[in-house]
Amino acid sequence: MSVPPSPTNAGSASLSPRLYPWVIGTYASFVLAIMAVLVIAGWGVYVDLEETRKGLLQAEIHRLRSHAVRTVLRIQNSLATSPMTNLEETIDEAAWLREHWQTFVPMDPSRLYAAVIDENGTILMHSRPEAEGFQLAPDWYSRTVDGVGDDVVETTDPELAGGAQALDISLPIMHGQREIGSYHSGFNVKWFDEMVSHRRAATRQRWTFAFLIISLIIALAGASLYHVTRRLSALQNALALGRVRRLADLGQLAGGIAHEIRNPLNAIRINLHVIEQLMHAQGNRDERTEGIIRETVHEMERIDGLLRTLLEYARPDRTRIERINLADEVRIIGELIRPIMERESVRLLIETPEQAFVTIDRNRFRQVSLNLLKNALEAVGNDGTVRATLELVGEEIVFTVYDTGCGLDSTVAARMYDPFFTTKELGTGLGLTLVKRYVEDAGGEITAAPNSPQGTVFTVRWPSNSAAVATRGTDSESLSDSIALVSN
Ligand code: ADP
Ligand code: MG
Numbered sequence: 001m002s003v004p005p006s007p008t009n010a011g012s013a014s015l016s017p018r019l020y021p022w023v024i025g026t027y028a029s030f031v032l033a034i035m036a037v038l039v040i041a042g043w044g045v046y047v048d049l050e051e052t053r054k055g056l057l058q059a060e061i062h063r064l065r066s067h068a069v070r071t072v073l074r075i076q077n078s079l080a081t082s083p084m085t086n087l088e089e090t091i092d093e094a095a096w097l098r099e100h101w102q103t104f105v106p107m108d109p110s111r112l113y114a115a116v117i118d119e120n121g122t123i124l125m126h127s128r129p130e131a132e133g134f135q136l137a138p139d140w141y142s143r144t145v146d147g148v149g150d151d152v153v154e155t156t157d158p159e160l161a162g163g164a165q166a167l168d169i170s171l172p173i174m175h176g177q178r179e180i181g182s183y184h185s186g187f188n189v190k191w192f193d194e195m196v197s198h199r200r201a202a203t204r205q206r207w208t209f210a211f212l213i214i215s216l217i218i219a220l221a222g223a224s225l226y227h228v229t230r231r232l233s234a235l236q237n238a239l240a241l242g243r244v245r246r247l248a249d250l251g252q253l254a255g256g257i258a259h260e261i262r263n264p265l266n267a268i269r270i271n272l273h274v275i276e277q278l279m280h281a282q283g284n285r286d287e288r289t290e291g292i293i294r295e296t297v298h299e300m301e302r303i304d305g306l307l308r309t310l311l312e313y314a315r316p317d318r319t320r321i322e323r324i325n326l327a328d329e330v331r332i333i334g335e336l337i338r339p340i341m342e343r344e345s346v347r348l349l350i351e352t353p354e355q356a357f358v359t360i361d362r363n364r365f366r367q368v369s370l371n372l373l374k375n376a377l378e379a380v381g382n383d384g385t386v387r388a389t390l391e392l393v394g395e396e397i398v399f400t401v402y403d404t405g406c407g408l409d410s411t412v413a414a415r416m417y418d419p420f421f422t423t424k425e426l427g428t429g430l431g432l433t434l435v436k437r438y439v440e441d442a443g444g445e446i447t448a449a450p451n452s453p454q455g456t457v458f459t460v461r462w463p464s465n466s467a468a469v470a471t472r473g474t475d476s477e478s479l480s481d482s483i484a485l486v487s488n
Contacts, residue, residue, distance in 0.1 A: 023229045031218055038211065049203060053196050054147060060110055061148045061187060065169050068114075068185040071100070072171045075116070075183065079175050087118055087173065087181045091125050101127040112166045112186035116173070119181055123159060134159040141168060155186075165189040247419060254419075255314020258307040265307070269300055302426075309430050312367075313419065319361045319441075326365070326397060327356040330390045333369050337377075345382045352390040358397055358464040364438040365399075365462070371431040372401040372458050378424065379405025379456065396444070397462045404455040408448060416448075435460075 075094065082090050091097070101114050105127040116125040121136040140160060141153035145167055155161050155168045166186035172179045272293055279285065334350035341348045369388070376386040380403050387402040408416070415421045417436045422429035439446045444462035451457045 020229060020233065023225055027222060027225055030221070034214060034218060038214065042207065045203065045207065049200055052199070056196065057192065058148055060192065061152060061167065061169065064111060064185050064187055065149070065151070065171075067104075068169055068171050068183055071097070071114075072173055072183045075173055076175070079173075079180075087116070087175070088124055091116055094125075097125065109191050110188055112161060112164055112188040113184070114186070115160060115184045117182050117184060119179065124181065126160075128162060131159045131162070136160065152187075154189075160184065161186055250419060251314045254310045258310035258314070262304065262307050262311075265300060265304060269297060272297055272300075306428055309428050309434075313430050313434060319364065321359055321361055323357060323359045324362055325355055326358050326360065327352040327354060327390060329362065329365065330369065330388065330399075333366060333373070334388065337370065337373050341377055341386065344377060346377055346380055347385040349385065349387040350389075351387070353392065356390060356392050356397070358392070360397070360462070360464075361438075361442065364442070368435045368438050368460060369399060369401075371435045372399075372460070375431060375458075376401050376403035376405065376456075379403050379407075381405065384455075392464060395464055397460075397464050399460045399462065401458045402451050402455065403457075404451065407450055407454060408456050413448060 075090075075097070078094055079087070079090050097116075105111050105114055113131075114127045115123055115131070117136065118124050121138075121140075123132050123134050123136065126132050136157065136159070140157040141155040143154050144150065145152045145154055148167070149169075151170055153168050153170075154165070156163060156165050160166075160168070167189060169185045169187065170182045173181045173183055276290070276293055279289065330350060330352045334348065338348050373386065373388060380386060384404045385402075386404075389398075389400045389402075391398045391400075412423060417432050418429070419433045420429040436446055439460050439462060442462055444460060446458065446460050449457050449459070
């Protein structure tokens with residue numbers, strides 16, 4: 001028995017790893033979300049560090065100021081109880097103050113100096129005695145400092161601060177109602193900055209560590225996702241390949257059987273014809289016998305139609321690409337199928353532009369459109385409407401068939417493209433299989449959706465320049481062949 005080659009898409013099945021886009025999309029969103037969280041958290045920590053710096057500065061300044069207030073009160077008490085009336089003399093006597101400084105200033109790294117200055121700006125007393133007796137320059141401080149009080153200024157005065165950077169807290173020394181000088185306490189800016197940067201470094205270290213751990217987790221998740229996807233995709237390909245092989249075998253088998261049955265079938269048909277002729281020749285015209293013969297020929301033609309469809313399914317690719325006005329083609333197909341529709345009282349509407357020049361395989365387009373129209377007709381029953389539209393959208397032909405029929409339930413929708421799947425008593429289950437194969441071979445796609453308010457819409461998108469698809473073989477069927485194929 002001669003066996004026709006298997007369907008073309010069996011061997012060249014290109015199985016796209018459909019999982020990849022989904023996995024990459026999910027992974028990218030996951031990484032982006034984590035990055036966003038990290039950026040927000042990092043920004044929060046930065047703001048927090050700034051706030052912490054301000055808070056710390058305020059607390060330290062407050063501590064020094066309280067200390068200074070206590071000392072000033074003590075100086076004012078000494079002034080009140082001393083027989084001396086001027087500050088200089090009183091201070092000279094105040095040995096307690098020097099002792100106090102010698103104990104506290106070196107012990108407290110936040111404090112750079114302490115000093116008493118008279119109303120003329122002369123340094124009367126200083127925790128560094130070599131600074132005493134100097135007159136402060138009029139511009140001894142550079143600026144006031146925000147957020148810590150009006151009594152705080154920034155200075156790098158060589159005598160007062162010894163050239164280092166200090167925040168000077170000054171408090172007035174009162175004698176009665178009169179301000180006779182001021183007490184100064186210098187806050188060590190270098191010490192403070194070092195302390196803050198130490199804290200920052202610790203926070204940065206913790207964050208870098210957390211960032212590295214998170215990056216490691218992301219990388220590990222990516223690697224395992226990649227691994228799992230590859231395995232899944234391999235599994236998917238293996239399953240799909242198995243299915244394609246099964247279909248190919250089925251096609252080959254069906255094609256072989258169809259081919260073998262058609263020969264004896266033809267012989268039987270010829271014999272029936274000969275019997276009829278003989279009966280006529282012998283003048284033996286029996287209505288009943290002739291009726292039986294006609295019925296038998298009709299049934300045989302139906303079988304032949306089915307076999308042709310089977311052969312079409314199993315036949316190797318034969319495409320013939322040509323430039324045609326597809327609008328004319330659709331109109332012709334419409335006119336050919338109209339009588340069949342009218343027989344069933346089905347309204348047929350054809351909408352096409354005046355011209356739609358495209359490069360396409362005419363026969364395959366015929367098969368596709370006729371199969372879809374025939375299915376629509378079979379779905380609607382009496383008094384339904386079938387509408388077919390042709391549009392050129394960008395680089396695509398969009399051919400759509402709307403019907404007001406029974407619609408597709410989910411089990412049918414899932415299996416309708418499978419070979420031999422049919423819900424009809426006399427169906428072949430090959431119509432949509434062929435349609436899908438032809439459309440996809442040309443680089444297009446077919447989709448089905450519910451029609452409103454009832455029925456189904458089949459949409460075929462077909463590249464308007466199919467010249468890119470390889471042209472093989474030149475034989476083509478006539479339009480009546482195509483009609484015969486679908487109308488059996
Ligand atoms: P057949 O027409 O020989 O049954 P097809 O492959 O053309 O084979 O269709 C497969 C099945 O898909 C049909 O039996 C039918 O159940 C369903 N189907 C196809 N077209 C339509 C439609 N327009 N409306 C409802 N069901 C449809
Ligand atoms: Mg069909």
